[in-house]
Amino acid sequence: xxxxxxxxxxxxxxxxxxxxxxxxxxxxxxxxxxxxxxxxxxxxxxxxxxxxxxxxxxxxxxxxxxxxxxxxxxxxxxxxxxxxxxxxxxxxxxxxxxxxxxxxxxxxxxxxxxxxxxxxxxxxxxxxxxxxxxxxxxxxxxxxxxxxxxxxxxxxxxxxxxxxxxxxxxxxxxxxxxxxxxxxxxxxxxxxxxxxxxxxxxxxxxxxxxxxxxxxxxxxxxxxxxxxxxxxxxxxxxxxx
Amino acid sequence: xxxxxxxxxxxxxxxxxxxxxxxxxxxxxxxxxxxxxxxxxxxxxxxxxxxxxxxxxxxxxxxxxxxxxxxxxxxxxxxxxxxxxxxxxxxxxxxxxxxxxxxxxxxxxxxxxxxxx
Numbered sequence: 001x002x003x004x005x006x007x008x009x010x011x012x013x014x015x016x017x018x019x020x021x022x023x024x025x026x027x028x029x030x031x032x033x034x035x036x037x038x039x040x041x042x043x044x045x046x047x048x049x050x051x052x053x054x055x056x057x058x059x060x061x062x063x064x065x066x067x068x069x070x071x072x073x074x075x076x077x078x079x080x081x082x083x084x085x086x087x088x089x090x091x092x093x094x095x096x097x098x099x100x101x102x103x104x105x106x107x108x109x110x111x112x113x114x115x116x117x118x119x120x121x122x123x124x125x126x127x128x129x130x131x132x133x134x135x136x137x138x139x140x141x142x143x144x145x146x147x148x149x150x151x152x153x154x155x156x157x158x159x160x161x162x163x164x165x166x167x168x169x170x171x172x173x174x175x176x177x178x179x180x181x182x183x184x185x186x187x188x189x190x191x192x193x194x195x196x197x198x199x200x201x202x203x204x205x206x207x208x209x210x211x212x213x214x215x216x217x218x219x220x221x222x223x224x225x226x227x228x229x230x231x232x233x234x235x236x237x238x239x240x241x
Numbered sequence: 242x243x244x245x246x247x248x249x250x251x252x253x254x255x256x257x258x259x260x261x262x263x264x265x266x267x268x269x270x271x272x273x274x275x276x277x278x279x280x281x282x283x284x285x286x287x288x289x290x291x292x293x294x295x296x297x298x299x300x301x302x303x304x305x306x307x308x309x310x311x312x313x314x315x316x317x318x319x320x321x322x323x324x325x326x327x328x329x330x331x332x333x334x335x336x337x338x339x340x341x342x343x344x345x346x347x348x349x350x351x352x353x354x355x356x357x358x
Contacts, residue, residue, distance in 0.1 A: 001355045005262055007348045011250050011271070095243055126243035129278045129346070151325035155278040158326065187327050190336030225311065225328050226276060228339035 015130055019098035022133030031113045032216035033101075035134035037156055039149075040122030042142045043166040045074050046199035047208075048119055052081035054209040060216070061112045065104060066119040067096050074119065084110050095126035098133055115216045124153040136215045142167040143176040150184040158188040158226035161215075162195060164208065169198040189224050244279060247346070248287035252297055254348050259296060264353035268301045274345040275309040275324060309343025 010016065026033060038044045048064065055062040064081075066074040067088040075087030088104050090096065101118065109116065118134070120127040139160035141149050144167060150157035157163060163185050171178070182194060195211065197204035215221055255269045269288075273279050281304045288302040309322045313330035319341065320331050328337040 002267065003264075003353055003355065005258055005351045005353060007254065007258055007351055009254060009348050011247055011254070011346045011348060014250070093246070095246075097246075125278060129243065129247075154324075154326045155276055158276065158328075186336075187325070187329070190328055225337045226340050226344065 012129065015098050018102065019131035019133040022098055022102050023135070026116075026133060027135075029111075029113075031109065031116055032135040033133055034115060034117045034136045034138060034212055034215075035127075035132050036117060036119050036138050036140060037124065037127050037160070038122060038140040038166075039124050039145060042122070042140050042145065043199055044119055044122065044140055045077055047140070047164075047166055047197055047205070048117060049078055049081055050199055050202065050205045051209055051212070052078060052083045052085075052117065054205055055115055055117075055212065056081065056083050058209065058213060060114045060213055061110070062115045062117070063110055063113045064117040064119065065101070067121045069093075069121065078119075084108075084113075090121055094121055094123050095130050096120050096132060097130050101132050115212060124149075124156040128153075128156040128159055136161050136212065136221055138162045138164055140164040140166055143171045144174050147177050147181040148184055150181070150188050154188045155226070157185060159224050160189060160192055161221040161224070162193050162211065163189070164195045164197055166197050166199065168196045168203060169200045189226065192222050192224060244283040244287040245290065247279060248284060248291035248302075251288065251302070251348055252291045252295055255297055255300070255351050256295065258351045259353060262353060264355045266297045266300045266351055267354045268303055268352040269297070269348060270303045270305065270350040270352070272305045272307050272345045272347050272349050274307045274343040276322075276326065276340065276343040277346040279346055281306055305349070307342050307345050310341045311337035311343075312339060312341045314338040 036044055052064055063084045064078050065086045067090055069090055069092055072087045075085050078085045086108055137160055139156050195208050255266050259266045273281055285302055292298050311322050311328055312319045316333045318330055318332045322328055
């Protein structure tokens, strides 16, 4: 005898529920999480070094958590900014999950932190599916990666609240076509804001810090069309029906 | 390769259902949207790995792929966004406000074989 039981539950319901709870909990403590997604080598860490220093220089209590498969190199670099930094080694896992983030924050996140930057594992595929309870999700890419990257990784770019272009000092050398890039971003995420930065020249860093601080102070964020997607949320309580 | 984490979550969900209703799981039906960021083939492969040593060892994973569709709020046109996606209305060339379908990543049903009495 065979029977079919209807379940109708989002596979990531558990992560989504945990992320929602973490977002509320952090909001109550006055902390906004900024989730940074990009490919390896896009210049996330170099930019973040400056952004951390810039955020902190404005008198905004800042902290950073950086995730990698291995090595503590990034934490060492980020610590130069003088803000509290924690390295998370995922031990081979290609993305961060909300439960993991919560565990890492317990007993570490300094009281009064206003902005917590989370440098996700360098990967444009897997991290896109996991809400970490962030207030602002930024997807970054460098000019050397090609104008069509948003089309190749539509979920990562489609769910971003803000898209940041890095290494713009190299744009001319690699013949980067800004108009084509902007068009491709608009294709997958109409209306999303684009920011240009160069960690080498410092271009755009202050503007980015300004953007983050505004969001942390309760300023609105863009609503990606892809995030308004539909029915894939189940009963987070998870009782089989 | 987060498909393995996802396959593991699917197996856990199916195990819970089987415990609640009784019986042996013969198949798990899932819906995977085109924009879910999950590759169906990788998920099938990961599922075979994830079921090893569990009560689902011989269960099949039935994947229904859901094409991504958006809707233009002003003119009401529904359209397939395609791959790579274009979230602009083909009728009035305005940006789509929402993706109606295509981000699903859900377990829809579990097929159970009841133990004979």
